[in-house]
Protein backbone atom coordinates (compact mmCIF):
# COMPACT_ATOMS: atom_id res chain seq x y z
CA UNK A 321 0.00 0.00 0.00
CA UNK A 322 1.60 3.30 -0.90
CA UNK A 323 0.61 6.14 1.36
CA UNK A 324 2.59 9.16 0.26
CA UNK A 325 0.96 11.66 2.61
CA UNK A 326 1.56 11.66 6.32
CA UNK A 327 -1.68 10.55 7.93
CA UNK A 328 -0.64 12.06 11.24
CA UNK A 329 -0.22 15.52 9.81
CA UNK A 330 -3.22 15.30 7.48
CA UNK A 331 -5.38 14.01 10.36
CA UNK A 332 -6.64 11.05 8.36
CA UNK A 333 -7.36 8.12 10.63
CA UNK A 334 -5.30 4.95 10.54
CA UNK A 335 -7.64 2.07 9.95
CA UNK A 336 -7.20 -0.92 12.20
CA UNK A 337 -9.34 -3.99 11.69
CA UNK A 338 -10.10 -6.71 14.24
CA UNK A 339 -10.53 -10.16 12.69
CA UNK A 340 -10.90 -13.75 13.89
CA UNK A 341 -13.54 -16.38 14.60
CA UNK A 342 -16.85 -15.49 16.20
CA UNK A 343 -16.61 -15.32 19.99
CA UNK A 344 -12.84 -14.80 20.31
CA UNK A 345 -13.45 -11.42 21.95
CA UNK A 346 -12.99 -8.79 19.23
CA UNK A 347 -15.81 -6.55 20.46
CA UNK A 348 -14.72 -6.94 24.08
CA UNK A 349 -11.11 -6.07 23.20
CA UNK A 350 -12.26 -2.92 21.44
CA UNK A 351 -14.58 -1.91 24.29
CA UNK A 352 -11.79 -2.53 26.83
CA UNK A 353 -9.42 -0.35 24.80
CA UNK A 354 -11.96 2.41 24.07
CA UNK A 355 -13.86 2.57 27.37
CA UNK A 356 -11.65 0.66 29.82
CA UNK A 357 -14.51 -1.70 30.65
CA UNK A 358 -15.26 -5.38 30.17
CA UNK A 359 -18.49 -6.43 28.48
CA UNK A 360 -19.50 -9.32 30.71
CA UNK A 361 -22.74 -11.22 30.41
CA UNK A 362 -24.48 -12.63 27.40
CA UNK A 363 -22.58 -12.75 24.15
CA UNK A 364 -24.10 -10.67 21.35
CA UNK A 365 -22.47 -11.43 18.02
CA UNK A 366 -21.47 -8.50 15.82
CA UNK A 367 -23.60 -8.11 12.70
CA UNK A 368 -21.60 -7.00 9.68
CA UNK A 369 -19.11 -4.38 10.81
CA UNK A 370 -18.90 -1.67 13.45
CA UNK A 371 -16.25 0.92 14.22
CA UNK A 372 -14.96 3.21 16.97
CA UNK A 373 -12.41 6.02 16.91
CA UNK A 374 -9.68 6.66 19.41
CA UNK A 375 -6.88 9.21 19.35
CA UNK A 376 -3.56 8.14 20.84
CA UNK A 377 -0.62 10.31 21.74
CA UNK A 378 2.43 8.57 20.33
CA UNK A 379 5.68 10.28 21.28
CA UNK A 380 3.98 13.68 21.20
CA UNK A 381 2.13 13.08 17.93
CA UNK A 382 -1.61 12.50 17.75
CA UNK A 383 -2.47 9.29 15.93
CA UNK A 384 -6.13 8.75 15.13
CA UNK A 385 -7.19 5.15 15.02
CA UNK A 386 -10.42 4.11 13.38
CA UNK A 387 -10.96 0.59 14.66
CA UNK A 388 -13.26 -1.72 12.77
CA UNK A 389 -14.85 -4.55 14.65
CA UNK A 390 -15.79 -7.23 12.14
CA UNK A 391 -18.28 -10.06 12.53
CA UNK A 392 -16.51 -13.39 12.95
CA UNK A 393 -19.47 -15.41 11.74
CA UNK A 394 -18.99 -17.09 8.37
CA UNK A 395 -22.18 -15.56 6.91
CA UNK A 396 -20.68 -12.04 7.16
CA UNK A 397 -17.38 -13.00 5.54
CA UNK A 398 -18.12 -11.23 2.23
CA UNK A 399 -18.76 -7.97 4.12
CA UNK A 400 -15.39 -8.30 5.88
CA UNK A 401 -13.59 -9.02 2.59
CA UNK A 402 -14.71 -5.67 1.22
CA UNK A 403 -12.99 -3.82 4.06
CA UNK A 404 -9.62 -5.59 4.04
CA UNK A 405 -8.05 -3.51 1.30
CA UNK A 406 -8.52 -0.23 3.20
CA UNK A 407 -7.07 -1.54 6.44
CA UNK A 408 -3.64 -0.26 7.47
CA UNK A 409 -3.36 -2.75 10.31
CA UNK A 410 -5.00 -6.02 11.28
CA UNK A 411 -5.27 -7.54 14.73
CA UNK A 412 -5.94 -11.23 14.21
CA UNK A 413 -7.42 -12.88 17.29
CA UNK A 414 -7.92 -16.39 18.51
CA UNK A 415 -9.30 -17.53 21.85
CA UNK A 416 -6.90 -19.50 24.10
CA UNK A 417 -9.90 -21.48 25.41
CA UNK A 418 -11.03 -22.49 21.91
CA UNK A 419 -8.74 -24.78 19.88
CA UNK A 420 -10.79 -24.39 16.69
CA UNK A 421 -10.29 -20.63 16.74
CA UNK A 422 -6.53 -21.28 16.92
CA UNK A 423 -6.61 -23.92 14.15
CA UNK A 424 -8.49 -21.44 11.95
CA UNK A 425 -5.67 -18.88 12.13
CA UNK A 426 -4.00 -20.33 9.02
CA UNK A 427 -7.23 -19.88 7.06
CA UNK A 428 -7.52 -16.30 8.33
CA UNK A 429 -3.93 -15.66 7.22
CA UNK A 430 -4.69 -17.01 3.73
CA UNK A 431 -7.69 -14.72 3.55
CA UNK A 432 -5.58 -11.77 4.70
CA UNK A 433 -2.97 -12.51 2.03
CA UNK A 434 -5.71 -12.65 -0.56
CA UNK A 435 -7.65 -9.52 0.36
CA UNK A 436 -5.47 -7.16 2.42
CA UNK A 437 -2.71 -4.83 1.24
CA UNK A 438 0.70 -6.50 1.02
CA UNK A 439 2.33 -4.24 3.61
CA UNK A 440 -0.54 -4.28 6.09
CA UNK A 441 0.65 -4.23 9.73
CA UNK A 442 -0.35 -7.56 11.22
CA UNK A 443 -0.34 -8.85 14.78
CA UNK A 444 -1.56 -12.14 16.23
CA UNK A 445 -3.35 -12.01 19.59
CA UNK A 446 -4.25 -14.95 21.83
CA UNK A 447 -7.18 -13.50 23.78
CA UNK A 448 -8.89 -14.63 27.05
CA UNK A 449 -5.50 -15.23 28.71
CA UNK A 450 -7.25 -14.67 32.05
CA UNK A 451 -9.25 -17.91 31.65
CA UNK A 452 -6.52 -20.16 33.08
CA UNK A 453 -8.83 -23.09 33.91
CA UNK A 454 -10.36 -23.24 30.45
CA UNK A 455 -7.15 -22.69 28.52
CA UNK A 456 -6.50 -25.27 25.76
CA UNK A 457 -3.95 -23.37 23.65
CA UNK A 458 -0.54 -22.88 25.28
CA UNK A 459 1.25 -19.59 24.94
CA UNK A 460 4.16 -21.43 23.29
CA UNK A 461 1.80 -22.71 20.57
CA UNK A 462 0.79 -19.14 19.77
CA UNK A 463 4.44 -18.06 19.79
CA UNK A 464 5.39 -20.92 17.46
CA UNK A 465 2.65 -20.15 14.98
CA UNK A 466 3.48 -16.44 15.00
CA UNK A 467 7.16 -17.21 14.42
CA UNK A 468 6.28 -19.54 11.56
CA UNK A 469 4.37 -16.75 9.82
CA UNK A 470 6.70 -13.95 10.91
CA UNK A 471 4.11 -11.90 12.78
CA UNK A 472 4.37 -10.26 16.22
CA UNK A 473 2.37 -12.05 18.90
CA UNK A 474 1.06 -11.48 22.37
CA UNK A 475 -1.58 -12.86 24.66
CA UNK A 476 -4.29 -10.45 25.74
CA UNK A 477 -7.31 -10.35 27.99
CA UNK A 478 -10.24 -8.06 27.43
CA UNK A 479 -11.41 -9.12 30.89
CA UNK A 480 -8.28 -8.19 32.87
CA UNK A 481 -6.91 -5.65 30.41
CA UNK A 482 -3.67 -7.60 29.92
CA UNK A 483 -1.69 -6.16 26.98
CA UNK A 484 -4.78 -4.51 25.43
CA UNK A 485 -3.37 -0.99 25.46
CA UNK A 486 -0.03 -2.36 24.26
CA UNK A 487 -1.53 -4.14 21.23
CA UNK A 488 -3.12 -0.94 19.92
CA UNK A 489 -0.20 1.30 20.92
CA UNK A 490 2.31 -0.95 19.17
CA UNK A 491 0.27 -0.86 15.97
CA UNK A 492 -0.18 2.93 16.25
CA UNK A 493 3.58 3.37 16.72
CA UNK A 494 4.33 1.28 13.65
CA UNK A 495 1.78 3.20 11.56
CA UNK A 496 3.08 6.54 12.81
CA UNK A 497 6.65 5.62 11.92
CA UNK A 498 5.59 4.43 8.49
CA UNK A 499 3.85 7.71 7.77
CA UNK A 500 6.80 9.83 8.92
CA UNK A 501 8.92 11.28 6.21
CA UNK A 502 12.25 10.61 7.95
CA UNK A 503 13.36 7.17 6.73
CA UNK A 504 16.23 7.13 9.25
CA UNK A 505 13.84 6.80 12.13
CA UNK A 506 13.24 3.06 12.31
CA UNK A 507 10.74 1.32 14.53
CA UNK A 508 10.81 -2.43 15.09
CA UNK A 509 7.34 -3.63 16.02
CA UNK A 510 8.46 -7.13 17.03
CA UNK A 511 11.21 -5.82 19.33
CA UNK A 512 8.92 -3.22 20.89
CA UNK A 513 6.24 -5.83 21.60
CA UNK A 514 8.74 -8.29 23.12
CA UNK A 515 10.13 -5.58 25.38
CA UNK A 516 6.81 -4.17 26.56
CA UNK A 517 4.72 -7.32 26.72
CA UNK A 518 3.39 -8.52 30.07
CA UNK A 519 3.12 -12.25 30.75
CA UNK A 520 0.14 -14.17 32.06
CA UNK A 521 1.82 -15.11 35.33
CA UNK A 522 1.59 -13.28 38.63
CA UNK A 523 1.94 -9.71 37.38
CA UNK A 524 -0.99 -9.04 35.10
CA UNK A 525 -1.91 -5.48 34.32
Ligand SMILES: Nc1nc2c(ncn2[C@@H]2O[C@H](COP(=O)(O)OP(=O)(O)OP(=O)(O)O)[C@@H](O)[C@H]2O)c(=O)[nH]1
Nearest residue numbers: 342343344345346347348363365366392448478479
Ligand atom coordinates in the same frame (compact mmCIF):
# COMPACT_ATOMS: atom_id res chain seq x y z
N1 LIG B 1 -12.74 -14.72 30.08
C1 LIG B 1 -12.80 -13.89 29.05
N2 LIG B 1 -13.91 -13.81 28.29
C2 LIG B 1 -13.91 -12.96 27.23
C3 LIG B 1 -12.78 -12.16 26.91
N3 LIG B 1 -13.08 -11.44 25.80
C4 LIG B 1 -14.33 -11.77 25.47
N4 LIG B 1 -14.85 -12.68 26.32
C5 LIG B 1 -16.19 -13.28 26.26
O1 LIG B 1 -16.30 -13.96 25.02
C6 LIG B 1 -17.59 -13.79 24.45
C7 LIG B 1 -17.49 -13.25 23.03
O2 LIG B 1 -16.93 -11.96 23.04
P1 LIG B 1 -17.11 -10.93 21.82
O3 LIG B 1 -16.19 -9.79 22.07
O4 LIG B 1 -18.54 -10.58 21.63
O5 LIG B 1 -16.63 -11.82 20.61
P2 LIG B 1 -16.45 -11.40 19.05
O6 LIG B 1 -15.13 -11.94 18.60
O7 LIG B 1 -16.65 -9.93 18.90
O8 LIG B 1 -17.62 -12.22 18.37
P3 LIG B 1 -18.37 -11.92 16.93
O9 LIG B 1 -18.98 -10.56 17.05
O10 LIG B 1 -19.41 -13.00 16.77
O11 LIG B 1 -17.33 -12.02 15.86
C8 LIG B 1 -18.37 -12.88 25.41
O12 LIG B 1 -19.19 -13.68 26.23
C9 LIG B 1 -17.29 -12.21 26.23
O13 LIG B 1 -17.74 -11.87 27.53
C10 LIG B 1 -11.61 -12.26 27.74
O14 LIG B 1 -10.58 -11.63 27.56
N5 LIG B 1 -11.68 -13.15 28.78
